[in-house]
Amino acid sequence: MKQASPLPHYLVQRYQGWKATSYAGNKAWYRRLAEDGQHPRAMVISCCDSRVHVTSIFGADQGEFFIHRNIANLVPPYTPDGDHHGTSAAVEYAVTVLRVAHVVVLGHSSCGGVKGCFDMCSGRAPELEEKTSFIGRWMEILRGGYERTAHVQDDDLRIKALEKEAVLVSLENLMTFPFVRDAVEGEFLTLHGLWNDIGSGGLEQYDAASGTFQAI
Incomplete structure (x- = not known):
């Protein structure tokens, strides 16, 4: 090479x-x-963004977290079609082999991937709609989240809402994996949704009872 x-x-x-x-x-x-070998207690699915430093946020040591990073911290739905699924493979390994007790989806502010999804779905980024765009095809996972934010009129506020939808869509998609669903229903695994404000250092967690993100 x-x-x-x-x-x-x-x-x-x-x-x-x-x-x-x-x-x-x-x-x-x-x-x-x-x-x-490794015996992590939690898997963290976070964005590739260089500003999101998972181990620093939680003060984690080596061997504590099984971390998977991708554009916009997305989890695709369960689709065993034989194609390459790096994120799905990481989830499978964490849950069925490492038997982690927690899976955390960590979203963040000013996410470029989410902004790309917003631009694509609103017709402002035709290049992302091309079949040759890896980013565009990946961000299709979040199109349903874009549609759920249609009631938000201000673009900046809608993008922020879409960042949190990325977390929720991923949590929903995690539950389409049979081995994840079985582990959650058997109380061997818990799922968690977080959103990090990079500028303020704030951290919010999704509260299922209220259907909102609450500051930690």
């Missing part, structure tokens, strides 16, 4: 600093993780 290049120098320096400090002070813990 001739196109592969060495790491940028700043990343090499950061790695060497980590190896000499964090790793050196916790060698026994890392060796235990390597030998005993």
